[in-house]
Amino acid sequence: MAQLSPALTQATPVLAARGEGVHLIDTEGRRYLDFxxxxxxxxxxxxxxxxxxxAQEQVATLIHGQYTTVMHQPLLRLxxxxxxxxxxxxxxxxxxxxxxxxxxxxxxxxRQATGRPLIVAFEGGFHGRTMGAAALTTSGAKIRAxxxxxxxxxxxxxxxxxxxxxxNEEETVAFCLRExxxxxxxxxxxxxxxAFLIEPVLGExxxxxxxxxxxxxxxxxxxxxxxxxxxxxxxxxxxxxxRFWGHEHTPGVRPDILITAKGLASGFPxxxxxxxxxxxxxxxxxxxxxxxxxxxVACAAALATIDVIEEEGLVANAAxxxxxxxxxxxxxxxxxxxxxxxxxxxxxxxxxxxTPDGSPDTAAATRAHAxxxxxxxxxLTCGPYANVVRMIPPLIVTTEQVDDAIGMWAEALxxxx
Numbered sequence: 001m002a003q004l005s006p007a008l009t010q011a012t013p014v015l016a017a018r019g020e021g022v023h024l025i026d027t028e029g030r031r032y033l034d035f036x037x038x039x040x041x042x043x044x045x046x047x048x049x050x051x052x053x054x055a056q057e058q059v060a061t062l063i064h065g066q067y068t069t070v071m072h073q074p075l076l077r078l079x080x081x082x083x084x085x086x087x088x089x090x091x092x093x094x095x096x097x098x099x100x101x102x103x104x105x106x107x108x109x110x111r112q113a114t115g116r117p118l119i120v121a122f123e124g125g126f127h128g129r130t131m132g133a134a135a136l137t138t139s140g141a142k143i144r145a146x147x148x149x150x151x152x153x154x155x156x157x158x159x160x161x162x163x164x165x166x167x168n169e170e171e172t173v174a175f176c177l178r179e180x181x182x183x184x185x186x187x188x189x190x191x192x193x194x195a196f197l198i199e200p201v202l203g204e205x206x207x208x209x210x211x212x213x214x215x216x217x218x219x220x221x222x223x224x225x226x227x228x229x230x231x232x233x234x235x236x237x238x239x240x241x242x243r244f245w246g247h248e249h250t251p252g253v254r255p256d257i258l259i260t261a262k263g264l265a266s267g268f269p270x271x272x273x274x275x276x277x278x279x280x281x282x283x284x285x286x287x288x289x290x291x292x293x294x295x296x297v298a299c300a301a302a303l304a305t306i307d308v309i310e311e312e313g314l315v316a317n318a319a320x321x322x323x324x325x326x327x328x329x330x331x332x333x334x335x336x337x338x339x340x341x342x343x344x345x346x347x348x349x350x351x352x353x354x355t356p357d358g359s360p361d362t363a364a365a366t367r368a369h370a371x372x373x374x375x376x377x378x379x380l381t382c383g384p385y386a387n388v389v390r391m392i393p394p395l396i397v398t399t400e401q402v403d404d405a406i407g408m409w410a411e412a413l414x415x416x417x
Contacts, residue, residue: 034393045396064295078294088254100127100129102271116191120180122156125205137204161202194227200246207383314395332409368413377409391405
């Protein structure tokens with residue numbers, strides 16, 4: 001009898017039978033408050049009726065129209081609709097299946113468009129598990145261990161993780177920008193750098209928001225040196241941070257290439273990159289494509305997702321409930337010295353566990369994470385040491401559900417400590 005790979009590890013003990021909104025129900029009928037959202041994927045909740053109806057209707061008419069062979073209406077309509085929510089000027093799109101594929105497509109475009117070989121990524125970033133994306137990833141050793149040598153042409157600069165450095169945000173940003181400037185005259189000569197690649201909030205790296213001053217500093221340096229700025233919005237896009245795109249928390253900064261996936265289609269596999277038509281036209285012929293990219297059913301689900309986000313005011317809800325979730329988590333942490341930092345942006349909240357001497361406390365985070373599942377709250381861990389417990393509810397989460405989750409989190413911490 002065949003079975004799943006033993007290398008796959010389960011974050012929770014739940015065997016899901018169905019999903020309803022913010023809840024998962026297991027095979028024995030127990031309901032869980034799902035603050036994982038499929039790692040930020042089920043943006044409109046589990047099985048939103050509008051998304052279900054759109055997918056069902058599309059399945060009955062066209063499931064797969066391979067988009068370099070034939071064109072189909074859901075793909076064309078989605079490109080048009082995304083034009084309403086993308087930053088001004090990013091008017092050309094390429095679709096793929098996963099975040100990793102989109103990341104690699106962005107790197108391919110940046111190198112071909114500039115004729116430069118190097119990409120500068122930032123410490124703690126997560127950009128995917130495929131070989132090219134993993135070469136850009138330093139969120140944890142498990143992504144890169146045992147598979148080297150990695151793809152060349154990648155250099156890393158410090159990310160302004162103020163809690164880790166023990167400085168305030170202003171000091172940390174100044175230090176990291178100085179280190180980036182040094183990198184551009186040492187290991188990554190500016191004339192050879194095609195792009196900076198950054199997440200508006202570190203995801204797997206620990207749920208650390210990128211300070212606006214740092215993102216603005218990247219834009220300034222990119223403009224001065226002919227370098228492209230790529231925003232990896234795989235996890236931060238589609239309303240999760242309380243703005244439609246995470247980079248919008250930094251006024252005046254627009255990326256040259258934007259990467260989207262996860263919440264784009266409420267659970268159907270779909271990703272993409274957006275750039276200006278001028279930039280996208282510099283991609284070499286035949287360099288973009290894929291068998292399943294822009295799948296008709298996934299595109300139909302994405303169209304319904306955009307409608308739901310707009311008509312139900314989910315971006316504003318993410319901002320409002322995100323503040324409530326962050327404040328609630330901080331109040332709980334005030335009673336537990338092991339939670340050394342609570343941070344976040346919108347519906348991305350991280351709780352970092354440390355020992356009294358400030359070292360990462362993976363064991364405490366693991367206990368708290370498991371205790372939360374015991375009381376009915378599903379969460380995930382992240383960070384290089386897996387000592388951050390993160391909260392990622394769907395954008396439809398209500399005040400009552402946030403309060404319930406905070407109550408469960410407090411109960412879990414009491415049990416774990």
